[in-house]
Amino acid sequence: MLQVKYAARLGTFSGTMLVVGGIIGSGIFLSPAVVAQRVGTAPLTLAAWGLGAVVAILGGFVYAELGARRPKAGGTYIYLRDAFGTFPAFLYGWALFLIMATGAMAAVAMTGANYLAELLHLSPAAGRPIAIGFIVVLTVLNILGVRIGATTGNVLTLLKLAAIALLVFAALALTPRNAVPLAEQASPLVAPSSLTQMVVAMGGALVPVLFSFGGWQQTNAVAEELVDPQRTLPRALIYGVLIVAATYLLVNVAYLRALGLEGLAASRAPAADTMFVYLGATGRTFITLGIVTSTVGFLGMVILMSARVYQAMAADGLFFTRMARLHPRWQTPVDALVAQGVVALLLLLSGTYGQLLDYVVFADWIFFGSTAAALFVLRARDREGTVRARLHPVGILVFMAAAVYVLVGSVQSNPGNAARGAGLLVLGAPVYLYWHRQRSRSGDRTT
Template identity: 45%
Template sequence: MSSSPIPTGYLRSLRPWDAALIVVGGIIGGGIFLNPGIAAQRTDSGLTLLLMWVGAGVLTLIGALCYAELGARRPQAGGSYVYMREAFGPLAGFLFGWTMLLVIYSGSSAAVATIFASYACALFGLPPAAWGLPLTVGALVIVAGLNLFGLKLGAQIQNLFALLKLLAVAALVVCGLFLAGAGHGQVLAADPARHGVGFMGAALPVLFAYSGFTYLNNLAGEIRDPQRTLPRALMLGMLLVIVAYVLVNVAYLAVLGHAGLAASHAPAADVMQQVFGPIGARVIALGVAISALGFCNITLVAGARVLQVMGEDGLFFRSVARLHPRYHTPNIALLLLIAWSIVLTLSGTYGQLLDYATFGDWLACAVGVSTLFWYRRHDDATARFRVPGYPLMPLIFIAVIAWVVLATMRDNPMNAGIGLAIIAAGVPAYFIWRRLFGLKP
């Protein structure tokens, strides 16, 4: 079977280091600065907590290896949308794009933009009630402005964001382990107050912190030598993230202990304040704000590529398929996605949307990985990268995500039900769209 044609409108300007930093920037957002406290509330010891972060990292690495082969097989814009459309038909691709637009990418961006606003208010001493919403909307507008003039400029700025957030992570690790970490003996200690706490409850906040590893595949049409670069960038980026996340959690436990981490609403600020006082809290607030802004940047840029390819296929407005003649960027798609993210922000429901986004994102990842079985059977092209341990590795990933999804439906049936309802609503929307506008022949 011949591969799908690669769009010629994009410029392959992303170098290997750019691609690796996109992986880092797409994963490290606000989660590592906030979610370890939530995960600690749902585990009974530092050892269990660290095993959760390591295990989720290994699971995500398996998913990244699967997406590395998919990206090497189809080195074009669109990522998961392209894989699902080719393997399971246009309805599956449409459902991914539908859910991505309504909640996964837009909801995540709206929610993380509010994290940027809250920390920016703390940094500059502004009242959140008056400045929170303007700063949230302003962050999304800034992201649009950074990427309207070509991905090369956007990638340079994104590299800066990624390096600054790694610097913030390094500052936390140094402060926690060497300057304030007098309690290294308590890192693995049990927490008597949380004896018998379930292990599964910590999965969602930890997995949310690891989500975003698929974004690079959406930009595969703009990567130099993608069949070689994309797999290497995914592996390097994921390894950097896993090491960073585990070390940060060790630092939190060394300073706060498991009980203190479970009681903390802002563990990064608590660690830095112990070392440097209020100045330290303000410094880490800057780091979190930059990290959140970088995450929004990657999410919206990656999502715009999906909408652009959907437009080319006739599964979305044709105007969205247009690339800027000079900058080769899908500006109409980008502005549409950012506009919808702003609407979600104004609606005030972004907190719930983040829950739906996490649920939908990992469900989409599992479906995306499952397309690998179709490609192995129906695509006779020799991929330059193949998942080691196939078919066991993708089966492990799909099984664990299915377990998490089922556990979420059991523990939080309302949010899971709404998330599934949003996905299901795409089925009639697809047939209405097909009837009104038809599909690209």
């Protein structure tokens, strides 16, 4: 029987759009207010986003070399497996399947659905059915082929970039027509008065900043579906991260110009408030539609890329056997996509996705730091490599230090959530032992 393989159909443009679409979700429309609150000055607000951009670019360099060294479906799972063994790799896939990807799907789907319900003047109760529709429709599109899923994502990504471009243009080129919407500031802004206070404030601000920058690593999971992945993937990663970095900095300049520091810190919807200042109610409506497009595009990218990780785990005999299969016609991991969608819908219907996401936000950076460390191992083991991470080893060490910085900040800000997140990861250990025994009984199927 002929083995079904992934179809290499995506070029550099689609790869770049996967990176951009996998990063830009709802974070840039919500997080800037939190950052302004935590640092207390406009220069430090922009500095926090600049630091986030530097970390993201360094991460892009790391994942570009890893993708060139291991151009296999599964991305981070493959790198951790080949460097440190199947156990840490399984924990990554376990966290992704249980919460990190599926919880993000539920949360982002609800965010987009709530904005759409508000835009269409529907009752708040309409949000959940709309969110369910988003997950189901996008899962089906990704089942029907990677090109269909990627093309849908490309269109939505271009639309979200167009909406952001209009926001930036309005703030930098137009004259304000309306007063800044008044909002009650919960507490007065306090600028750091010492170096120690500034370091602490920046640490707290970098958590939402780096959360908003997260997602570039997911494109590595579809490496086998890129044309000439050893060349295409590194280019897509660097181009995509640079586009996002420039976009985020320009958006924050636009927010500060339109709302001022106090207005930004107090705003619950800085993008909508910015557009209102320059274009009135029409601008607010337009950017709300842009936010819907952005969240739906991000959702589609998460659905497409995360399923490849579960398929790689199953191919190693460490997950349900059916999830290793690719459809003979569509060449997509249908069972992995369906299972992922079911878990996301269960989290959505239970209403627990937001709380669960808080538990394991820090887990993302555990795996980011571990994956960067994996590059040292793979470099020592495989001397050859056509792509080399720039600024090695300093850049990789800085990226790993940033991961530790975020972890410490997450634990300090909410130790209870960090402990619960660690507990959810620990629960993966007995599950791993079960699958490891099953694999041993049926023979080692590790590729």
